[in-house]
Amino acid sequence: xxxFSIDFGLACLIGALVAFAFGAGAGIYGGVKADxxxxxxxxxxxxxxxxxxxxxxxxxxxxxxxxxxxxALVADxxxxxxxxxxxMTALWGSQGGSLLLWAFVLSIASSxxxxxxxxxxxxxxxxxxxxxxxxxxxxxxxxxxxxxxxPFERMSPVPAEGLGLxxxxxxxxMAIHPPMLYSGYVLFSIPFxxxxxxxxxxxxDASWIRSTRRFALLAWIFLSxxxxxxxxxxxxxxxxxxxxxxxxxxxxxxxxWLVGTAFLxxxxxxxxxxxxxxxxxxxxxxxxxxxxxxxxxxxxxxLQSIHAFGESxxxxxxxxxIAVVLGGSTALIVSRLSYLRAERRVESMASREAVFxxxxxxxVGLAVIVFWGTFFPLISEAIxxxxxxxxxxxxxxxxxxxxxxxxxxxxxxPLLAWRKISAGRALRLFGPxxxxxxxxxxxxxxxxxxxxxxxxxxxxxxxxxxxxxxxGEFVRGASAQRALTGGAWPVxxxxxxxxxxxxxxxxxxxxxxxxxxxxxxxxxxxxxSDDVRMLPGxxxxxxxxxLTYVQPTAFRDLEEQRLTFGSIVEVxxxxxxxxxxxxxxxxxxxxxxxxxxxFFEGEATSEVGRSGGAGEDFWTAMRxxxxxxxxxxxxxxxxxxxxxxxxxxxxxDPSTPGGQAEMRQIAEARSVAQGQIxxxxxxxxxxxxxPVDFRINVNPLVIWIWIGGAIAVIGGLIAAWPxxxxxxxxxxxxxxxxxAKDLNRA
Amino acid sequence: MEAVLLTLFVIAxxxxxxxxxLRPGAKSRExxxxxxxxxxxEARKEAKYRQIRDAELDREQGKLSKGDWAQADAELRRExxxxxxxxxxxxxxx
Numbered sequence: 001x002x003x004f005s006i007d008f009g010l011a012c013l014i015g016a017l018v019a020f021a022f023g024a025g026a027g028i029y030g031g032v033k034a035d036x037x038x039x040x041x042x043x044x045x046x047x048x049x050x051x052x053x054x055x056x057x058x059x060x061x062x063x064x065x066x067x068x069x070x071x072a073l074v075a076d077x078x079x080x081x082x083x084x085x086x087x088m089t090a091l092w093g094s095q096g097g098s099l100l101l102w103a104f105v106l107s108i109a110s111s112x113x114x115x116x117x118x119x120x121x122x123x124x125x126x127x128x129x130x131x132x133x134x135x136x137x138x139x140x141x142x143x144x145x146x147x148x149x150x151p152f153e154r155m156s157p158v159p160a161e162g163l164g165l166x167x168x169x170x171x172x173x174m175a176i177h178p179p180m181l182y183s184g185y186v187l188f189s190i191p192f193x194x195x196x197x198x199x200x201x202x203x204x205d206a207s208w209i210r211s212t213r214r215f216a217l218l219a220w221i222f223l224s225x226x227x228x229x230x231x232x233x234x235x236x237x238x239x240x241x242x243x244x245x246x247x248x249x250x251x252x253x254x255x256x257w258l259v260g261t262a263f264l265x266x267x268x269x270x271x272x273x274x275x276x277x278x279x280x281x282x283x284x285x286x287x288x289x290x291x292x293x294x295x296x297x298x299x300x301x302x303l304q305s306i307h308a309f310g311e312s313x314x315x316x317x318x319x320x321x322i323a324v325v326l327g328g329s330t331a332l333i334v335s336r337l338s339y340l341r342a343e344r345r346v347e348s349m350a351s352r353e354a355v356f357x358x359x360x361x362x363x364v365g366l367a368v369i370v371f372w373g374t375f376f377p378l379i380s381e382a383i384x385x386x387x388x389x390x391x392x393x394x395x396x397x398x399x400x401x402x403x404x405x406x407x408x409x410x411x412x413x414p415l416l417a418w419r420k421i422s423a424g425r426a427l428r429l430f431g432p433x434x435x436x437x438x439x440x441x442x443x444x445x446x447x448x449x450x451x452x453x454x455x456x457x458x459x460x461x462x463x464x465x466x467x468x469x470x471x472g473e474f475v476r477g478a479s480a481q482r483a484l485t486g487g488a489w490p491v492x493x494x495x496x497x498x499x500x501x502x503x504x505x506x507x508x509x510x511x512x513x514x515x516x517x518x519x520x521x522x523x524x525x526x527x528x529s530d531d532v533r534m535l536p537g538x539x540x541x542x543x544x545x546x547l548t549y550v551q552p553t554a555f556r557d558l559e560e561q562r563l564t565f566g567s568i569v570e571v572x573x574x575x576x577x578x579x580x581x582x583x584x585x586x587x588x589x590x591x592x593x594x595x596x597x598x599f600f601e602g603e604a605t606s607e608v609g610r611s612g613g614a615g616e617d618f619w620t621a622m623r624x625x626x627x628x629x630x631x632x633x634x635x636x637x638x639x640x641x642x643x644x645x646x647x648x649x650x651x652x653d654p655s656t657p658g659g660q661a662e663m664r665q666i667a668e669a670r671s672v673a674q675g676q677i678x679x680x681x682x683x684x685x686x687x688x689x690x691p692v693d694f695r696i697n698v699n700p701l702v703i704w705i706w707i708g709g710a711i712a713v714i715g716g717l718i719a720a721w722p723x724x725x726x727x728x729x730x731x732x733x734x735x736x737x738x739x740a741k742d743l744n745r746a
Numbered sequence: 747m748e749a750v751l752l753t754l755f756v757i758a759x760x761x762x763x764x765x766x767x768l769r770p771g772a773k774s775r776e777x778x779x780x781x782x783x784x785x786x787x788e789a790r791k792e793a794k795y796r797q798i799r800d801a802e803l804d805r806e807q808g809k810l811s812k813g814d815w816a817q818a819d820a821e822l823r824r825e826x827x828x829x830x831x832x833x834x835x836x837x838x839x840x
Contacts, residue, residue: 008756011756045760048760205789210789417810425811
């Protein structure tokens with residue numbers, strides 16, 4: 001049964017590859033010959049690929065659940081003791097699994113958009129189908145042809161136990177972070193494919209945007225959720241004390257998010273004013289190329305990252321795909337410049353479209369800075385031969401001013417009308433938010449220490465301006481609705497949001513983003529932090545808090561091959577006990593090295609201790625100092641002694657049955673001896689003989705990053721929510737009737 | 747051998763499914779597909795209606811004076827009427 005299901009899964013993967021290959025060819029042929037039958041056939045090929053990839057995913061999930069170690073993927077990324085949730089999510093912890101996830105999400109999203117547009121875009125859809133199939137073909141081909149990327153690769157001989165999931169991935173946020181991120185990356189392929197289709201077919205009006213805008217917005221939502229979960233995981237699991245470290249893989253997800261955000265704003269200008277056509281197709285091509293770059297950075301291992309879980313077998317093909325995407329789309333855009341001329345010009349700088357343009361420049365500018373900082377190690381190596389990296393302060397220096405301007409213009413944009421606004425009206429609309437920002441500035445200067453951090457002070461003031469502007473928008477909208485229909489304030493507010501989902505959904509997104517920016521500025525500028533080495537009974541003060549290391553704890557989980565060194569710490573404020581926390585450090589047995597030292601040099605995770613609320617977050621992580629001379633000597637001597645006593649001068653021949661039994665006996669004896677040393681270390685730690693390095697942070701407002709992010713995601717969903725067709729028709733009919741009346745009059 | 751047969755079976759199923767529109771006598775869907783010109787006009791019409799609604803909302807919120815709004819609204823409506831006329835003309839031609 002097991003063999004059959006693996007064979008069937010592999011057959012389905014090959015079937016999906018064939019379906020994508022046929023779909024790409026049929027799409028191109030249908031486009032060239034304008035033959036609808038071939039286009040329909042290509043669309044069916046996408047449906048078929050989606051169905052087959054569903055079977056592949058289900059087959060692999062079933063193999064994980066029943067711990068079928070005859071599959072290398074299952075044996076390398078799970079074990080019989082892996083909890084069920086992590087067995088189910090282990091699929092995307094591997095290279096083959098994550099590529100399958102890419103192809104799977106692509107096929108589902110492609111099926112959705114091709115079904116929705118089956119009666120539309122006669123000239124664009126064949127090419128878009130070909131592009132989507134081409135991408136599917138690439139990822140299926142990569143799984144089947146690149147070494148070590150086939151998710152159905154078998155193990156021989158079949159091991160009795162699997163290696164287990166990477167300990168860093170055993171966290172609920174990491175269970176859903178990769179699919180969210182990948183869904184974001186993949187969904188950007190839909191507007192990209194339609195943009196390419198529109199360029200090839202020379203149909204460069206806003207209709208391709210109309211059909212794919214929602215997919216771009218969903219991509220943005222998924223990417224946002226993925227980034228937020230990744231930041232959350234970093235904050236509570238990695239034990240370095242922060243949520244964002246300008247790590248290459250973090251940056252890789254931020255770049256498409258920034259350029260994708262610019263795209264979502266600029267397409268509004270094309271839809272309404274017929275402008276920025278070159279900019280829009282360029283932005284979506286860049287966004288998709290950056291999404292591919294994100295996958296490349298995670299999977300290639302080209303840049304050192306705490307998040308890079310992949311090997312390097314798929315790096316080169318992905319790089320080739322990125323080059324093809326960039327080169328092909330640039331050539332297409334250049335060849336279609338005459339079709340991409342703007343229908344209008346910006347009439348006034350005091351208009352919403354002008355501010356959108358400025359915001360676009362800022363967002364792309366931020367992406368360029370992040371790109372430069374991320375790839376600087378490679379650039380510096382290419383030029384000087386030495387690899388240098390740019391650390392957090394470099395990013396902060398260049399990103400902060402642009403982020404402040406972005407928040408300011410996020411506040412200015414909604415206050416302006418499309419086309420132009422008179423100076424008098426602008427002054428009236430800008431008055432209240434400016435006054436509010438002034439009051440906030442004065443209050444901050446008088447009652448807080450914000451003056452010591454000018455960057456944060458300017459950010460808070462700009463955020464106050466933007467926030468007041470947005471509140472004003474909601475108030476004015478609800479007032480206007482109330483004047484028309486009467487009723488209570490909340491009802492009017494609800495009505496105005498529902499009737500103008502795109503506009504007010506966008507405002508909710510802005511509110512969330514502003515909250516997140518404020519909390520980033522506050523938590524990074526006003527953090528109290530200390531690194532202290534402590535023994536049981538020691539105390540230290542950080543900010544207004546006193547931390548006392550009360551007691552060490554140690555625990556061994558034989559099933560998970562995990563040793564946990566923990567601590568009980570008491571946190572006091574003004575002498576009052578606030579909370580008792582239990583931060584710990586987990587060490588996992590490494591199967592490769594087979595020494596006591598390898599236990600502590602392999603993967604390790606932190607369980608941080610946190611106590612906090614809306615105002616601030618008390619955060620602490622611990623790390624026992626195992627390099628302490630006495631402990632270090634114990635480990636070194638033990639490893640040497642175990643080797644001396646248990647490894648014979650001549651190793652038995654593992655190809656003979658007797659030799660295999662002897663090898664097993666040696667391994668078991670080593671395991672018992674190592675277990676005794678680990679027990680001794682455990683006892684020494686519990687006796688308080690091993691000092692512990694504590695990192696203690698007091699982060700103001702940090703929780704608002706995730707609250708703001710959640711508000712932004714809700715706003716995105718409101719903006720993406722479809723307008724009911726009946727209502728759209730009714731509104732259209734009303735306008736048509738009014739316009740017809742005008743027409744008769746004219 | 748079993749694996750090869752399974753793969754061939756899956757590919758045969760795919761071929762059966764995707765070839766439906768290519769078989770002789772397959773029903774053409776050509777007429778049900780939106781004309782690209784019409785699609786473009788519909789997109790422009792929707793965008794124009796959105797602009798008219800936006801302008802109304804901007805006036806209600808005090809971002810446009812009554813005079814500015816009347817001028818913008820009249821222009822937008824004129825453009826909308828042109829689009830409606832173009833849609834009618836396209837319908838008549840078909």
